[in-house]
Structures are given as structure tokens and as C-alpha cells.
Amino acid sequence: MARLSNPLAFTPLPVMMLVTITYVALFSSLLTTHLTVPNYPSHTPPGTNLTEAWTDLETITRHYHPYNSHANDDVREYLLSRVEQHIASKNLTSHQVQIIDDKVSNVTFSSGSTTVYFEGTNIIIAIRGSEDKEPFYSATPYQSARDAKNGGVLVNAHYDSVSTGYGATDDGVGVVSVLQLLSYFTEERNWPKKTVVLLLNNGEEDFLNGAKAFMRHPISQLPRTFLNLEGAGAGGRATLFRSTDTEVTNFYKAASHPFGTVVSSDGFKKHLIRSETDYVVFNGELGLRGLDVAFMEPRARYHTMEDSTKETTLNSVWHMLSASIATTAGLASDTSTTFSGSGKPRTDGKVDAGQGTDAVWFDIFGRAFVIFRLHTLFALCVTILVVAPVTLIGLTVGLSKADKNYLFARKQYVHSSDDDEPVQLNGWRGFFRFPITFCVATAITVALAYLFQRVNPYIVYSSPYAVWTSMFSAWAFSAWFLLRGASAMRPSALQRLYALIWIFIGSFALLIFATVLAQNFQVAGGYLALFYFAGVFAAIVLSYIELFFAPRKSAYVALSDEAEPTSHQTDSSSRPLTGSTNGPRSGDRSPLVDDDATETTSLLRGDRRSFRRYDGRRQSASEGTDAGERSGSTDLGHAYAGEQKWSGKLPSWLWTIQFLLIAPINIILVGQIALLTTSALYQTPADGSPTLFIYVAFAVLTTLLAVPIGPWIHRFSYHVPFFIFLVCVGTVIYNLIAFPFSREHKLKVYFLQQVDLDSGANEVSLTGLDGYVQEIIGHIPSAQGKHIECTTPQVKTRKELRKCAWEGLPAQVAPKLPSGAVAFGNKTKPESWVDYSITRNNSANEATIRVQGQNTRACRILFDTAVDNLAIDGAVSDDPRFNATGEDGTRELRLWHREWSQPWNVNVAWDGSASSSLSGKVVCLWSDANAAEIPAFNEVQHYLPVWAIATKFGDGLVEGSKGFKA
Structure with missing residues (x-):
């Protein structure tokens, strides 16, 4: 019993x-x-101010601010002023903290058959480590950075958004976290032993361009470790996306609410996750060892107008900031030789940060962190x-x-x-x-x-x-x-x-x-x-x-x-075939x-x-004795x-x-x-x-x-x-x-307006799930009664979707000439948005192409046949880490200028007979949806059903193209 x-x-x-x-x-x-998300504390560490951080976040996310927008310039000026205020409020000298307003660095690099020329506008702040004796602020900027005693720690966030999102978590929270790190580490009690380099890069959303431009600055040779702050959602917890090794990940363990598992890192490593962050530049190309911390959901709000302060909270800000403080403080206090490498410059141009060991890590209920x-x-x-x-x-x-x-x-x-x-x-x-x-x-x-x-x-x-x-x-x-x-x-x-x-x-x-x-x-x-x-x-x-x-x-x-x-005498055939819960019966075994x-x-x-x-x-005893x-x-x-x-x-x-x-x-x-x-x-x-x-x-x-x-x-x-x-x-x-x-879970559709400036054809398209995108277009007034043509997108990552296009509202992307722009004709007509000229060398397959777009700083040249060599006037060409063309040449050249309406001069050469021609398209992009310059996009946003939301299809919301042949 x-x-x-x-x-x-x-x-x-x-x-x-x-x-x-x-x-x-x-x-x-x-x-x-x-x-x-865990609640933020009533008292934050000395030097940090969450109210101030929230105010900064609200300010920089008032408008869409992609690289190719005027709002981007406003955000940049605001961030520079905030950095200067932080430093001035603590009476710091240039020997302690230095601001680098980098409007010099440019980079030309290739990826497959695509070449990018980009002029950077990064903001870099260097906080000199208390144990770094060598001055990194010499007359020749950072000439001794490569030989710094203890190396340094890089913390990165990008301040540009996409053209269809306000960028609250992609990457506004990362940006305000960097500003708070500046305030934290410039408190005397928190001063780092190693130099901390804070990078606010511009141009991440378009091709990780800002991080590439950072590689061109000499101070990029100083850090040995990095922390990249990113976002791929709207609110929630910031997760540890991935890390390079056990040694650097150990410092994340100090976070009060660690969150993540190495499974996500495996997904990136094995290319199961398509999107990328600046992590691949800092680790794969610069050679640093570090971590990627990012917001990860809901993806339906990622790159849309719902990536706003309305959809995030101060708790999310603190979750990323607290992890950033703990990780960076740990890395900046480590003066061992763990991340020093051999101490000699590498022949491939990468930083020698040593070799780490592959790690296994995961959190337990966001409280404890296991790593081995x-x-x-x-x-x-x-x-x-x-x-x-x-x-x-x-x-x-x-x-x-x-x-x-x-x-x-x-x-x-x-x-x-x-x-x-x-x-x-x-x-x-x-x-x-x-x-x-x-x-x-x-x-x-x-x-x-x-x-x-x-x-x-x-x-x-x-x-x-x-x-x-x-x-x-x-x-x-x-x-x-x-x-x-x-x-x-x-x-x-x-x-x-x-x-x-x-x-x-x-x-x-x-x-x-x-x-x-x-x-x-x-x-x-x-x-x-x-x-x-x-x-x-x-x-x-x-x-x-x-x-x-x-x-x-x-x-x-x-x-x-x-x-x-x-x-022994019982007939076995008379026995039951299953165990009974009763006691023995007469005649039974x-x-x-x-x-x-x-x-x-x-x-x-x-x-x-x-x-x-x-x-x-x-x-019971009677049933089963x-x-x-x-x-x-x-x-x-x-x-x-x-x-x-x-x-x-x-x-x-x-x-x-x-x-x-x-x-x-x-x-x-x-x-x-x-x-x-x-x-x-x-x-x-x-x-x-x-x-x-x-x-x-x-x-x-x-x-x-x-x-x-x-x-x-x-x-x-x-x-x-x-x-x-x-x-x-x-x-x-x-x-x-x-x-x-x-x-709450809106279907994303991808907007693009393409204008053929030769014929005047104006095509507005939405790309999305077959069946649903057609239903969405049925709500758009300008599409009513129009012929809707649906095709498969000519983009590898979107081939499972349907692109449906119609003749939409005309764009007005160049209504007036910006200050200082060169006038040539009536700029209110679409055909004047893009201007180009080609000068060919008759004795060889060489040509110079001059491209200029009005009210933009992004254009492209698409070649029908690959060019073998190209050079852009003003581009730096002596960096062995970057090739101007790929192994099979270049079919597409993307051009980014830091100034508005300025021309590019591109020199190209191609194989073939002396009589072979060069043909293709010149395309300029417009990405500024803040004004009334893109009525078709405003119409789509206004008339979308409540269960759908618009995002960008490419780098520009409007593409204006002209064909060429030389």
C-alpha cells in the first residue's frame, strides 16, 4: 500500500x-x-543617459535618410554636433579624444561582375587608451596607428537608413548607443586602457560601402577587435548574431541580459542567411576579430516605414546599449597579447589580430551565457x-x-x-x-x-x-x-x-x-x-x-x-494471450x-x-496476491x-x-x-x-x-x-x-519606378507574392483600367516573386537645380535628369564616359559586354586589397558621390576588334521619398490595404535611364 x-x-x-x-x-x-525585453534600470552607469539617447533617436529618425537623400546630410550634421557637445562638455583635448570628419576617403572595389566607386562621409571618434603611450594623433593622421602598443577596439553603427524606412532599429539604436559609449568612456572612472574607435559609417544599406571606405582610412589599422551594432527588425531584444572566436565572445558574457545562440552564426557561415552586415568587411576584409549584435524581428517591419520609434522602446535601446558597454569595456581593458598577433604587418593588407578558436555559445533564458x-x-x-x-x-x-x-x-x-x-x-x-x-x-x-x-x-x-x-x-x-x-x-x-x-x-x-x-x-x-x-x-x-x-x-x-x-499439465492453448489484472481463475495458469x-x-x-x-x-491484495x-x-x-x-x-x-x-x-x-x-x-x-x-x-x-x-x-x-x-x-x-x-504582420511588397528617358516610358512596379501583389495593385488608383504586366524579376534573390508593372504617376525628382549645380537645359523635363557624353579613342578600345545626374549622387553604368579595365577620376588606385574589376570584367559600375549633382569621369577599356563598339545604359537613382518628388510611391503607401506595406526594390526608388553606344 x-x-x-x-x-x-x-x-x-x-x-x-x-x-x-x-x-x-x-x-x-x-x-x-x-x-x-527586460526593463531598463532606474539608474544607468555613470556617463550614460537614456533620456538623452531617446531624444537623439527621435531626432535622427524623423525622416527617411538613405545615403542618397538630403535628410542624410541633416542627420550627419546633427551627429557631428552631438559628438562635439559630448567632448566639449567634459573639456577633453585632442590628445584624449579626436574627431575625424572623413570627407576624403574613397574606395573602388569589385564584387563579381559589379564594380563600386564610393566616396565616404564617415564620422570617426578615437578615444585614446590610458595605456597607449604612442600618439595616434600625429601631424600625418594616424601614421603610427598600425604600430600602436595595445591595438584598439572598434565599435561601428551606420547612420544611413533605407529609402523606405526611418531606421529606428536599422540602425538608429546602434547609432545612439555609439554616442552613449562616447559619453561613457570619456568619464574619468570609465576611461579605457586601450584606444576605442567609434565609427558612424554612412552607406551601409547600399553595398556595405561605408565600412569599405573606413578601410581606406589609416586609423582602420589600429583596432584588433570590433563590435558591430545592427538591426533587422523593429524593437525586441538585440541578439548576438555571430562572432569570430571564443576569446572575443567571452567578453559578451558580461552582458546583463545576453541573448543568442551559435546556430545563427552557423547560418551566416554556411550562407543560409542571405543578408549581410558590416561584420563581413571588418572580419573578412580588414582582418579584425569581433562580434555582430543586432535586432532580428519582426522582419515584416524591416526596411519599411514601421521601423520607427513608435515600434521600438527604451527597453530595446537599453538592451543593446548595456551589452555594448559590457562587451566594449571588457575588450578595451584587455591588455594581453591575445589579439596582438605577430606584431608585424601582413602582406595581404589585413590587420594582424592573431588567431582565435571556434566557439560554442548560447544563453539560458537571457540571464546566463554558456561559452566553450x-x-x-x-x-x-x-x-x-x-x-x-x-x-x-x-x-x-x-x-x-x-x-x-x-x-x-x-x-x-x-x-x-x-x-x-x-x-x-x-x-x-x-x-x-x-x-x-x-x-x-x-x-x-x-x-x-x-x-x-x-x-x-x-x-x-x-x-x-x-x-x-x-x-x-x-x-x-x-x-x-x-x-x-x-x-x-x-x-x-x-x-x-x-x-x-x-x-x-x-x-x-x-x-x-x-x-x-x-x-x-x-x-x-x-x-x-x-x-x-x-x-x-x-x-x-x-x-x-x-x-x-x-x-x-x-x-x-x-x-x-x-x-x-x-x-506442467496445463494446456497452453487455454491460457490468455494478454496479461490480466485479475487473480488466477480456476483452470487458468x-x-x-x-x-x-x-x-x-x-x-x-x-x-x-x-x-x-x-x-x-x-x-489490491485480493486481486493480485x-x-x-x-x-x-x-x-x-x-x-x-x-x-x-x-x-x-x-x-x-x-x-x-x-x-x-x-x-x-x-x-x-x-x-x-x-x-x-x-x-x-x-x-x-x-x-x-x-x-x-x-x-x-x-x-x-x-x-x-x-x-x-x-x-x-x-x-x-x-x-x-x-x-x-x-x-x-x-x-x-x-x-x-x-x-x-x-x-500586425503586413506583407512586404517591393516598389520601383523606372523611367526610360529616351522614350519617355514611365513604369511603376510592385514585386511580391503571386496572387497577393495583383490584389494589392487593385487598390492603387493610377493602376485602375491600366494594362498590368506581370513577369519574373530579373534579380536572383527575388525570382520566386512576381513583378507587376503599370504606367504610373510621373516622378518629379529634379524640380529645381541644387545650389552649385551646373545648368544645362530645362531641368523640369525627364530627359534632362541624366546627362552623359562619351569620348572614344579611335586607335584603341578605350573611352571616357562622363555621367551627371541632377539632384542625385548615385548613378550607374550598365555595359552590354564586360569591360576589362576601368578607372574613375579622383579614385585611389594604389590599394592592393581592392580590384577595380572582377576576373571576368565588369558589367555594372555603381557610382556614389558625396556631393550633389556632380559628374563622374570614367575611363574604360574593353577587348575586341578595333571596330567593336561599346554600348549599354546610363542610369541615375533617386531615393528621397521625404518630399513630393515621387508621387507614385506616396500613392502606393496611401492606398495599400491594411495588411500590406511597401519597401524598396533596389538602391533607388526611381531609376532614370538612357542608352548609349560608342
Whole structure:
């Protein structure tokens, strides 16, 4: 009776309570951590002021301010004034802090068949380290920067926005964090030991141009480490996107609310994530070691007008700022040689910052941060892969020597003679249940993925958690239905252990795969498999140890023989095929000697009494008094209803320890990755990403989340599973019929206006999901009654979308001449927006192209055939890190000027016969949507349905082109 009152017994009520409470509590905690932001403190560190930061954020995000806009100049002037105010308020000298208003650096570089010429307008602030003795403020700016004693730390944020977004989190919060870092580190008590370089770069949104221009400044040779602040959403927590190595990531650990997992870093490393940040310039091209910290969701607001202060909070500002202070302060206080390298300049022009080690890192509920080396992960994986099977083999041998190995034991004879009738041990019962259940439940979950993708493919865009709920509930109910049904038909005390064995086998294979990835491909996300397998291994060891509490098989068989002296004469064909919960009947074999049915025996044959009410209560003394009690010999205890009698003395509470070893850590780790995956993927269909991949990823992660309930769920009564079934039905119906977009999760469509300045043709287009983009255009007045032509976009990353164009409202991008511009004709006519001239060298395939656009500082030259060489007047050409053309030449040249309406002179050369011609297009861009210069864009924004929102298709909102031939 003691076991009946045990609150931790392996009976329905304790199992349902512990499993349900654990899953609900951990899911709730994970969601709370993921979807909410910690409150900012009432008192911030000396030198920081959140009210001031918020005021700065509101000021710089009042207008769209892309590089190619007049508002961008206003933001730049404001930031310069704020930097000067910070320094002046503390009476700092140029020997302590120096401001570099870099309007000199320019860069020419190629990427594939595209060449970019960019003139930078970066703002750089250098705070000299207290232990840096060499002056970095020499007459020749920063000539000794490369030889600085301790190197330095770079903190970067870009102050330009896109043409369709106010840039509150992309990258306004990063910008105001840099300003607050300036204020923090210029407090005497916070003065850094190493030089801190604060970079406000301009031109990140167009081709990471600002960071490239920074490489051209000598001070870029000073830092050895960096922290890049970015944004790809609107509000929320700032996550650690990626890092270069263990040593630099250790400093992020000091953040009060660390957030992120190395899985995102793996995604960037393996090019699974398309977008890029300045991180690739600072690390890949400059050679620094550092971190990428960024806001990551909701992606529907990314690069839209909803990236505004209205959609972010002071909590988000503090979350990024606090992490920036902790990380930068740690890096700036490290005067060791960790990041010094050899101390000699590298021949490739990169900074010598030394070599770091690949890292594994993740947070726990945004409170703690776990970090260790990838090599350590590999060593642990190899160790446990060897130790685990050896341990289980040793335990199996120990059980056999102790005569208690009931695993896979079918029968045993009372005497050594085979003439004796055997006693059935039923050690195989329950062995195949879990793999069958796993396959069926997983197949149902994957089938749901295909069903959603087929019927309502974009429901994940607005309702990702409804998709998660339907998949998880489908897996859980399917598993309960099969495992509970099998247990009711043929109870087995080994069902839990056999489920653990199968999970052990599966996680063992998963760990081998993760080990290979870690060693051969430096993928660190396999840490999940290590913890998963370790928990299962510990749990299965407990199950093996549990068997040592069972009676010896010889004693159990002898006891069975004593209890049934006539059993040898009993007709075996008259015995029931399933274990009964009742005591022995007249003419029946003792319940101690069970039938010899196997897993393939029909569940519907034999004694129908095995289908009696299964409410989890154990047999009473009158129902199940065993032979041992009647004979006064060995006490077999009380086995669970219908299960093998030899299991009566097994500890009934060990399951709680097993569950706690497996479930919590795996729910936390898998849940964190699942939520990160959700944030990264669920709104990417608007960008052209396939939806099936998202649903299948959800199905796989659902399986990993649900598997830990497998060994215990057969003890559930119908109450909780029936509720789960109703939830599953409800969410599946919702996912199949609900409209996939809403006010809170708007569908992004891409705007572009293209004007052929030769013919006067004016085409306005929206690019988006097929079917929905046509419906959106139906709301636009200028498109009413017009011919709408829908085609596949000629952009690789948008080929899954549809581009639908019509003759829209005319643009007015050059209504007047800017001050200082060169006049040539009537600038109110579109054909005067772009002017060019070509001077060809008749003796060679060489030409000079002069390009000028009015009221813009961005133009392009598109060549029909690649040019092999090009040079822009005024460009620096002596930097070996940059090539003006790619290996196969240049088909597109992008030109960026820091001044308005100024011309470029481009010298080009191409292969071919002396008579071969040069042809293509000259295109200029206009990106300023603040005024009334682009009526078509204003019309689209005004008349879009409430479930849609506009963003940019390219660098410019308006493109004006003219053809040329020379």
C-alpha cells in the first residue's frame, strides 16, 4: 500500500502533472524571454543617459535618410554636433579624444561582375587608451596607428537608413548607443586602457560601402577587435548574431541580459542567411576579430516605414546599449597579447589580430551565457560516444551475472532440462512500440507541413505559433494514442526502458553527425545533440540500475513453479494471450506465468478481460496476491496493473529523475533554437524564400521537442490528450482557412519606378507574392483600367516573386537645380535628369564616359559586354586589397558621390576588334521619398490595404535611364 500512496510513483496522476507542468512552464519561460525585453534600470552607469539617447533617436529618425537623400546630410550634421557637445562638455583635448570628419576617403572595389566607386562621409571618434603611450594623433593622421602598443577596439553603427524606412532599429539604436559609449568612456572612472574607435559609417544599406571606405582610412589599422551594432527588425531584444572566436565572445558574457545562440552564426557561415552586415568587411576584409549584435524581428517591419520609434522602446535601446558597454569595456581593458598577433604587418593588407578558436555559445533564458571552444565540444562528443556504449555493455554484463537481465528475455526453464515447461518472462514486450509510434507521429507532423504548404502556404507569416501548436499537439496526441493503446492491450514494465533505448540509438546517430560537422565543417550548432544524448544516456543508465532491484530470474522462476504445481499439465492453448489484472481463475495458469505471445500477436485475441477499465490503480491484495506472498517466500511487491510480476519491486520514483535529466535541458535548448528559427524564417516568404523549408524545419524541431515525452506518455489518462486533440483540430482548421496577413504582420511588397528617358516610358512596379501583389495593385488608383504586366524579376534573390508593372504617376525628382549645380537645359523635363557624353579613342578600345545626374549622387553604368579595365577620376588606385574589376570584367559600375549633382569621369577599356563598339545604359537613382518628388510611391503607401506595406526594390526608388553606344 505504500507504493499506492507514493506521490512520485510511475502512475497516471504524477506523470501527467510533472510532464505537463514542466512543458508548460518551460515553454512559457522561453516565449517570455523571446518576446519581451527586460526593463531598463532606474539608474544607468555613470556617463550614460537614456533620456538623452531617446531624444537623439527621435531626432535622427524623423525622416527617411538613405545615403542618397538630403535628410542624410541633416542627420550627419546633427551627429557631428552631438559628438562635439559630448567632448566639449567634459573639456577633453585632442590628445584624449579626436574627431575625424572623413570627407576624403574613397574606395573602388569589385564584387563579381559589379564594380563600386564610393566616396565616404564617415564620422570617426578615437578615444585614446590610458595605456597607449604612442600618439595616434600625429601631424600625418594616424601614421603610427598600425604600430600602436595595445591595438584598439572598434565599435561601428551606420547612420544611413533605407529609402523606405526611418531606421529606428536599422540602425538608429546602434547609432545612439555609439554616442552613449562616447559619453561613457570619456568619464574619468570609465576611461579605457586601450584606444576605442567609434565609427558612424554612412552607406551601409547600399553595398556595405561605408565600412569599405573606413578601410581606406589609416586609423582602420589600429583596432584588433570590433563590435558591430545592427538591426533587422523593429524593437525586441538585440541578439548576438555571430562572432569570430571564443576569446572575443567571452567578453559578451558580461552582458546583463545576453541573448543568442551559435546556430545563427552557423547560418551566416554556411550562407543560409542571405543578408549581410558590416561584420563581413571588418572580419573578412580588414582582418579584425569581433562580434555582430543586432535586432532580428519582426522582419515584416524591416526596411519599411514601421521601423520607427513608435515600434521600438527604451527597453530595446537599453538592451543593446548595456551589452555594448559590457562587451566594449571588457575588450578595451584587455591588455594581453591575445589579439596582438605577430606584431608585424601582413602582406595581404589585413590587420594582424592573431588567431582565435571556434566557439560554442548560447544563453539560458537571457540571464546566463554558456561559452566553450568548439574543440571542447568535439572532445566531449567523442568521449561520450565511446563511454556510453561501453557503460551500457558493462551494465548488461552486470545484470546477466546478477541473473537480473530481463531485457529481451522471453522464457526460462524451472529446471535445466528442456523437458520442463518454461516460465514466460515477456522481456520483449514493448520493444517495437516506440519506433513505430515515432515514425507515425513524425509522419503526421510532416504531413501537416505539406498540407499547410499546399492549402495555405503563407499562414506561417502571421501565425507561426499556431503552426507550432498544431504540429506539437498532433505529435503528442498521436504518440499517446498509439503508446497508450499498446500499453492497455499488452502492459509492459519495460516500455519506458525500451523507449529510452530507441531514443538513445537515435540521439547516438545524431551526435555522430554533429561530431562530423564540428570537426570537418566547424559547425557549432551540434551542441544540442551533445546535451540531448547526455541526458538520454544518464536516464538509460538509471533504468539499467533499476533492474538490479528486480528478483533474480532463477528465484522468480522457482517461485512461479511453487505457485503452480499443476502448471506442467496445463494446456497452453487455454491460457490468455494478454496479461490480466485479475487473480488466477480456476483452470487458468497463474498470472505469474504469462503467455508466450509476442509483439506480432493480435491484440484482439485471447482474454477480453485485459480490456477492462485502466485507471492506473494497482492491484489490491485480493486481486493480485502473488505466489510469493501465498507461500511465504520471496516478496515480489506490487507490479503495475497487468505488467510483468517480476517488476513489482522496481523503484517507482526513479522515473522522475530520468524525466528531469532528459526533458528540461532539451526543451530549453531545442526551444531556444526553435524560437530563433521562427524569428529568422517565418516572414521570409515575402522575400521569395520557399515556404516548404520553413514548415519542414518546424516539423523537425517539433519532433525533437516532443520526443522526451515518449517514455512516459503511455501513463497519461485520456483527459490531457483529449484536450490536446481539440487544440490540434482547432489550430489545424485555423491554419488552413485563415487569411495569412494582418495589420500586425503586413506583407512586404517591393516598389520601383523606372523611367526610360529616351522614350519617355514611365513604369511603376510592385514585386511580391503571386496572387497577393495583383490584389494589392487593385487598390492603387493610377493602376485602375491600366494594362498590368506581370513577369519574373530579373534579380536572383527575388525570382520566386512576381513583378507587376503599370504606367504610373510621373516622378518629379529634379524640380529645381541644387545650389552649385551646373545648368544645362530645362531641368523640369525627364530627359534632362541624366546627362552623359562619351569620348572614344579611335586607335584603341578605350573611352571616357562622363555621367551627371541632377539632384542625385548615385548613378550607374550598365555595359552590354564586360569591360576589362576601368578607372574613375579622383579614385585611389594604389590599394592592393581592392580590384577595380572582377576576373571576368565588369558589367555594372555603381557610382556614389558625396556631393550633389556632380559628374563622374570614367575611363574604360574593353577587348575586341578595333571596330567593336561599346554600348549599354546610363542610369541615375533617386531615393528621397521625404518630399513630393515621387508621387507614385506616396500613392502606393496611401492606398495599400491594411495588411500590406511597401519597401524598396533596389538602391533607388526611381531609376532614370538612357542608352548609349560608342
